[in-house]
Amino acid sequence: MSKRTIVPFGPQHPVLPEPIHLDLVLEDEKIVEAIPSIGFIHRGLEKLVEKKDFIEFTYVAERICGICSFIHGLTYCIAIEQIMKLEPPPRAQFLRVIWSELSRIHSHLLWLGLMADAFGFESLFMHSWRIREKILDIIEETTGGRVIFGSAKIGGVRRDITDEKLKEILKKLETYEKDIREVTNVFIQDSSVKHRLCGVGIVSSDEAYALGAVGPTLRASGIVSDTRKLGYAAYNQIDFEPIVEKAGDCYARCVVRIRELFQSLDIIRQAAARMPQGPLEVKVVGFPNGEFSARTEQPRGEVIYYAKANGTKFLTRLRVRTPTFANIAPLLKMLPGGSLADVPVLILTIDPCISCTER
Amino acid sequence: MIEEQQLIVITPDQLQSKVEEMKQGGYRLVQIGCTQVPGSLEINYSFDKAYTFINLRIVLSSEKETLPSMSSVYLSAFLYENEIHDLYGVTFSSMAVDYQGNFYRTAVKKPFLNVMLTPEKKEGAA
Numbered sequence: 001m002s003k004r005t006i007v008p009f010g011p012q013h014p015v016l017p018e019p020i021h022l023d024l025v026l027e028d029e030k031i032v033e034a035i036p037s038i039g040f041i042h043r044g045l046e047k048l049v050e051k052k053d054f055i056e057f058t059y060v061a062e063r064i065c066g067i068c069s070f071i072h073g074l075t076y077c078i079a080i081e082q083i084m085k086l087e088p089p090p091r092a093q094f095l096r097v098i099w100s101e102l103s104r105i106h107s108h109l110l111w112l113g114l115m116a117d118a119f120g121f122e123s124l125f126m127h128s129w130r131i132r133e134k135i136l137d138i139i140e141e142t143t144g145g146r147v148i149f150g151s152a153k154i155g156g157v158r159r160d161i162t163d164e165k166l167k168e169i170l171k172k173l174e175t176y177e178k179d180i181r182e183v184t185n186v187f188i189q190d191s192s193v194k195h196r197l198c199g200v201g202i203v204s205s206d207e208a209y210a211l212g213a214v215g216p217t218l219r220a221s222g223i224v225s226d227t228r229k230l231g232y233a234a235y236n237q238i239d240f241e242p243i244v245e246k247a248g249d250c251y252a253r254c255v256v257r258i259r260e261l262f263q264s265l266d267i268i269r270q271a272a273a274r275m276p277q278g279p280l281e282v283k284v285v286g287f288p289n290g291e292f293s294a295r296t297e298q299p300r301g302e303v304i305y306y307a308k309a310n311g312t313k314f315l316t317r318l319r320v321r322t323p324t325f326a327n328i329a330p331l332l333k334m335l336p337g338g339s340l341a342d343v344p345v346l347i348l349t350i351d352p353c354i355s356c357t358e359r
Numbered sequence: 360m361i362e363e364q365q366l367i368v369i370t371p372d373q374l375q376s377k378v379e380e381m382k383q384g385g386y387r388l389v390q391i392g393c394t395q396v397p398g399s400l401e402i403n404y405s406f407d408k409a410y411t412f413i414n415l416r417i418v419l420s421s422e423k424e425t426l427p428s429m430s431s432v433y434l435s436a437f438l439y440e441n442e443i444h445d446l447y448g449v450t451f452s453s454m455a456v457d458y459q460g461n462f463y464r465t466a467v468k469k470p471f472l473n474v475m476l477t478p479e480k481k482e483g484a485a
Contacts, residue, residue, distance in 0.1 A: 035456060039445070039463035047471055082361065212388050212435040230410055232361050293364060293405065293412065304390055304405070321390035329435035 002027040007340065011040050015118055015344035018354035022347075026340060034335040036328055041358045049315040054080055054288060057315070058152055061305075064320065065356040066147050067107050068298045070099045072356075073152030076318075078232055079294035079307040080154050086282055092156035093234040094275035099143070099151055100233065100296075101264040101271070106135040107299035108257045108264075109180070111351045112187060115254065118344040119196040127183045134176055138169055156281025166272050177265055184258040197251035201334035201346045204248055213330040214323045215301020216256040217350050221248035227297035238270050250349045257299075257351075287311050298323055300351045322356035365413045371426055374404075377415055378429045381406045386413065391429075391439035393447045395473055400447060402426065422448040422472060430455035438462075446471040 005026045011019030019040040025033035048060055061076035062069045074096055081088065088096075113128035136146045142161050143149040151158050161169070187193055203213070208221035218225055219242055226242035228235045243259040245252035288309035295304055301323035308317040327350040334346050369377050381388075386406035394401045400422060404415040417426065428451040429436040440451040441462035448469040460468075 037458075037462075039461075039465075042463045042465060044465070044470060050473075078361070209387055210433070212433065227410075230362055293414070294361075295412070302389070306390075306392055306394075306403070306405075308394055308396075316396065317394040319390075319392040319394070321392065325438065326390075326435070328438055 004032070009343060011037075016347070017114070018352070020347070020352060020354055022335070022343070024335070024340070024343065029339045029341070031335050031338050031340065031343070034332050036332065038328070038354065038357060041354070043358055045359045046318050046320060049318040051314070053313040054309065054315055055154060055284065055313075057318070058154060059150075061320075062148050062150065062152065064322075064359045065353055067110060067353060068103050068300070068303075068356070069147060070103050070143075070149040070152060071296055071298045071303065072320075073149070074100065074233070075294050075296045075303055075305045076307075077152050077154045078296065079292050079305040079318075080288055080309075082292040082294060083288040083290040083307060083309055084154075084284065084286070086155050086284065088156040088282060089279045090234065090276050091160070091278045092280050094237075094271045095157045095159075095161060095280070096152070096233040097235060097238065097271045098161070098268055098275075099139075099149060099157075101267045102135060102139055102142075104264045104299045105261055106132050106139065107351075108261050109135065111257060111299075111348070112184070112254075115345070115348050116187075116193075118348045119193065121186075121190075121193065124183065124186055124193075131176060131179050131183060134172070134179075138172065141165070142169070153281060155284045156279070158280075160280055166275075170269060170272055173265055173268065177262070180261055180265075184261065187254055187258060194251060196342075196345060197254055198247075198249060200250045200342055201338060201349055202247070202249045203330055203333050205246075207333055208248065208330055211329040211333060212326050213301075214326045215297070215299070215351075216243075216253050216260065217301065217327045217330055219243060220245045220252035220256045222246040225302075227295050227302045230295060232294075232296055234271060234274075237274055238267050240267055240270075250345055253349050287313050288315070300324055300353060300356075301326065303356075320356075320359050322353065322359065324350065324353045324357045327352070328357075362410065362412060365411075366416060367413065368416045368418065371417055371419075371424070374415070374417060374429070375427055375432075378404065378432050381413070381415075382432050384408065388429075388433040388435060391436060391443065393443045393449065393471075395447070395471070400449065402443065402449070404429070419449065422469070423450075425450045425452050427452055428454040445469075448472055 010021040021037040023035040062073035109132035116124035205222040289311035291308040304321040306319040386408045389405040400419040437455040445463040
């Protein structure tokens with residue numbers, strides 16, 4: 001047996017945009033075990049529900065993450081709406097779908113860029129982020145913000161997208177789709193990309209399921225699971241099937257996200273075509289009393305907002321289980337067997353968001 | 360209602376067997392969370408199978424009670440259990456990885472526990 005060495009990796013490391021630490025047990029260059037550490041920047045935002053009233057807390061929920069901020073706000077709103085038995089108007093539900101899918105597109109493009117950077121393909125990184133900027137421009141045009149949308153509201157949405165603006169956006173997305181296909185073809189076909197991703201960090205379907213993986217990390221191992229199929233917002237009126245790959249390696253996780261980009265574009269087109277006219281919100285009367293676990297599909301996978309209320313303006317408890325937290329255990333299965341040089345790629349393959357995790 | 364969610368209240372003695380039943384039934388462990396309500400702590404174990412959501416709930420009268428770790432059934436449970444330990448002070452026995460209170464580096468111990476259910480005895484107190 002080779003001599004074992006423990007290499008501390010992170011929390012500050014050039015390839016890690018956010019603080020996570022791994023104790024990597026190596027035999028020569030090969031990883032045999034990994035122990036994770038998080039909690040360097042735990043913010044305790046969940047506890048703020050005791051001081052911010054349940055309406056105001058929507059703003060805090062949106063700030064849990066700077067990438068999937070809208071879906072955080074939306075999931076919080078759904079949890080409260082379910083407790084209060086509120087039914088947002090149909091137009092608001094379709095707008096929620098459109099902003100959710102724009103979030104997914106920009107998040108996946110961000111991830112593709114980071115991934116390209118991790119395996120040393122700088123121009124691919126820049127092209128991915130070049131297209132992402134255009135998606136952020138659409139988000140800014142429709143919400144006024146590029147990071148924090150501020151559009152989610154208990155009982156509906158704060159803003160509308162006019163039919164003219166929607167047509168304009170669809171036209172733009174048609175052009176961007178070609179750009180996305182051009183860039184993602186490199187991820188799918190380039191031999192150097194395949195060399196870094198194929199057969200690396202394999203997680204079988206049984207392992208992914210047993211370890212509680214969610215999102216693209218789960219679907220890339222052949223499990224059909226997508227929380228959007230619950231039909232929240234207007235997803236029950238959209239035709240789509242979860243994107244699934246079977247290999248369970250880094251390449252499969254990359255392909256799932258790429259295919260989801262095109263799926264999101266299709267969902268936006270469907271939502272635009274089916275969106276009815278009408279009001280944007282229903283009035284919120286009284287205070288919530290009860291409990292509910294709202295589940296939605298973020299770009300990284302299923303997020304849970306458990307809310308418990310006692311009939312006052314402050315919630316008793318808000319618990320947020322983020323997709324990255326659920327994907328830490330599968331990461332520990334991916335790392336053993338890989339080489340030290342694969343670690344950046346393996347960590348990024350779950351699309352970690354420590355900002356969400358350290359809510 | 361988006362989905363019907365089942366809530367089953369169990370006792371700490373039933374935890375191991377119920378969680379094993381869920382595993383054998385093909386359920387995925389979604390999360391373990393803790394909520395402080397007046398006079399007690401609720402520990403929720405959430406599971407999903409084909410979009411069916413089930414919660415097992417244990418009610419603890421004190422944060423000093425010890426629960427068995429479910430990491431031998433679902434490995435990922437150790438992450439949730441360490442989190443609950445660091446935020447509420449509940450102890451789980453035989454966790455797959457025990458961070459000894461260093462999972463979250465918080466400025467104060469048990470930051471989410473608003474009222475100590477079992478107050479610490481001061482030294483020299485009768």
